[in-house]
Amino acid sequence: MSTLVSSETKQSSFSSMFEAGSAADSNKFMIANVERLRILAILGIIWFHTEGAFGRSIGYAGLPVFIMIFCALSSRKSSPDDFVPFAKKKARRLLKPWLFWSIVYAVCIVLKRLIFGESISVHIAGFSILVGPRSHLWYLPFSFVCGLIVNLVHRRTARLSSTVTIPLSIAAGILCLFFCSLTMSSIRLPVPIPQWLFGLPGIPLGFAVGRVSFSLQGRLRRKYCLAIVLAVEGVCLLLFCLGYIYLVIPYSIAIVLVCVAFMSSRYSDAQLLKFSSLVYGIYLVHPLVGSLLYTAGIGALNPILMVCVVFLISSVTILILRKTPLRQFV
16 A cells, blocks of 8 residues: 555545545555455446346345445544535535436436437436436435444544444444334335435444454454454344345345455555546446446346446446546546
């Protein structure tokens, strides 16, 4: 991590919705396995959005992975950012791109309907305004709220011992996991409430992982990481036995991957950071790339090949956009 990277790469890499904090502060904390896990997670998200793909619920583990990494990195500083500057920074990085890509996807949907002679009328119901024209955009306003919650909690608990805050965070995480799973399985709720409920357990669990990774060392660190994993897996097993399985597969996979990644002590080099910094943009554009491929008749590809093609085209698209004024939105 001592290798210097360009300022543009730093800004894109460390200020995205999948990361937290300034480039200068993050530079010495970017763990290589965490960056690799980001790349694996976006492949999982693309896999989940690929029609006909086998085991899509496994790929959906990428979403709680992103949430927990985001919250873990947001809780790493011994002196948390002031709330108002933090909120403004996150609004620029999350809400501005959300508005921009909402317009882009809305225009694409209207053009597609005009081309195929379909009605262009739009019905906005309830909380769907917090999503946008494409369902995956719900995560940007959710991440903004996520960041604010973690910042507030971190500021209030910064002086407390980690041996107090970590067990409390674990308890909050497993309670959220249990009750959110029951709620989602029992009640039909309008978009994006199910999506927000899906992501909610990742906030306290990510906070706990962050406190363990950046506050504890050695045997105590491994002990608490194991406690987090066992607590989540125990609740997932209970939910599975009760028949509430919607959150079980994604979270039982994600918690292991995140804890293992943060246990690593090897920091990222410039090339890995440059590659992982594309993840934010890939998340934003991959549904558009996939839709264009399906419209062009290429959607009949083998699902694995389709995932690879969407990933590669999305990556190239982001690299190109990085060379334009639109880089602020990716």
